[in-house]
Amino acid sequence: MGKTLYEKVWEAHAVRELPDGRTQLFIDLHLIHEVTSPQAFAMLKERGLKVAFPHRTFATVDHIVPTDRREEPLADPLAQEMLEALRRNVKEHGITFFDLKSGRQGIVHVIGPELGLTQPGFTIVCGDSHTSTHGAFGAVAFGIGTTQVRDVLATQTVAMQKLKVRRIEVNGRLLPGVTAKDVILHIIRTLGVKGGIGYAYEYAGEVIEQMSMDERMTIANMSIEGGARVGYMNPDETTFAYLKGRPYAPKGEDWERAVAAWKALASDPDAHYDDRVEIQGEAIAPTVTWGVHPGQSAPVDGRVPDPADFPESERAQVEDALRYMKLTPGQKLTDVKVDVAFLGSCTNARLSDLREVAKYLRGKKVAKGVRALVVPGSQLVAEAAEREGIAEVFREAGFEWRAPGCSMCLAMNPDRLVGDELAISASNRNYKGRQGSPTGRTVLASPLTVAASAVAGHIADPREVLGIGGEDATD
């Protein structure tokens, strides 16, 4: 019987089996940022240990950085303190740091791939649950806690329990106006926010195969919102074409050898899966959330659900969500007014996300009373967007064009909701209080839906407001 990519990568990285039955797993690439690493360095110091393999750890600063004024000292002294702690730690241990003035700073899950740090067959960890993003390359990538960050700094290994593997095939094709974000929101609604606990998700099928790396990353990124710590796609020609020539990717003869090795890592056709799910691409609509977790979603042209339509065990939770969101059962989703439109985050702030929106945004304006923000995922993305004239399209339309960081996805910097403002957001979590106000409301959506809603002033169907799909009809 064949093996899955997950099993092959796991076996290649097993240092040994631990007395407790877990595996000691070698980590090829460790990414760190300012929020979850300072305590790990302090623990290391306490035990008198050093970073064992500094050439396998790379750092950037993303969560706390302001996206407007970045002169130092930063306005927030706590943010400045965290930035300086990271600078001290990387210097002391000889770790490469993509700092604010490096030209390569950005959200950790955007810069890893774009610099070629992320490669197929790697094990990749970071003190950040969206590390699953890197699985788009056929890596086994997962988020860890700070005590495990310490373990990786000290030993380049973690103690892990092997996961089961669920293959999720998305077949057929996507309809116009439906994006990778809608696919993953649909998957999470179908399988539930706890559905992935204990599993690695392998995404496959015609729709996934047709996708760009940016789109695959959007899907792998939100595996964790479906409860799966790991999500991955098998590497293919799209993967190799993306990586070729990136600064940290293999070069020359090493490149040829690497590609051959990567091809051999893909799941075998006769691999055993612990579970299989098939989803039809045509059944997926542009999707928005109406509740307080990413599984509470509906097609954008649908209505706010009625708690009575849910099994009794879920009813109280749905009622609580609607109370918090101040929504009424039966209300049309497109009647919900938006105060803020946020286009950013490790889910949807890559160049192709911005490029796709700009294509339809030209000549349109953000509605009066809507605060609209674009926060590119990295300095390289921002630079390319300026060069291509994309940034100008957003500015012309009335979006604020900001500097790269996590920004309003979790509001650890000054970008946040005020009071019970409602944001239509291209980010990944709609938890209560997530975007910085304890009563703030988040509606997750694709970049296209965010832009359409910014223009309309209410949750909007991108197919209507941006005229997507019209081209198809006249073909």
Add this chain to the structure above:
Amino acid sequence: MPPIKRIQGRAVPIRGRDIDTDRIVPARFLKTVTFDRLGEALFYDERYDEKGHPKDHPLNDPRYAGAKILLVEAGFGSGSSREHAPQAIKRAGFAALVGESFAEIFFGNATQIGLVAVTVAPEDLGYLFALVERSPETELVIDLEKMELKAGDRVIPVFLPEAVREAFLEGRYDPLEVLLEAMDRIREMDARRAGPGKPGVY
């Protein structure tokens, strides 16, 4: 690390399924380079209104003061990998959680810092919620050797992966010392394996 065999104390009932780590510790409290003061941040936005006045919440209820156990529902700890969440629970004085299911990263983070997270059957959980809501003074005893929980006049089976249970009983839930034993083999793997900007095997 001291072994953990038995946890005895009162329990605070925290209702709600799929409680995420943003609710356990709101992101603004992550602006710190230590874990020292996180106990105060635990469930902050659920415990206090925007002016900082206490709200009606079990953690503000004096009848539960000094409790050692958090009683929670299914899917507890979903979302972010922030270890700040279990750290806040531990630093607020809790030694164990009893629930129906836990998010994976949260469970791992809790285990590594010696915060015990056991599961019980849904009907037993219902009994426990009713019991401690009716009689907050009830002492619960979690016994990891017998894998049972004594509450009122009942003895309830608790669940924990066997490896994790042994790690608690033998005081080796923090794996660093064990991981360090393999440094020779790790050095060999580092030399052989590819890395960013470094040729090698995949």
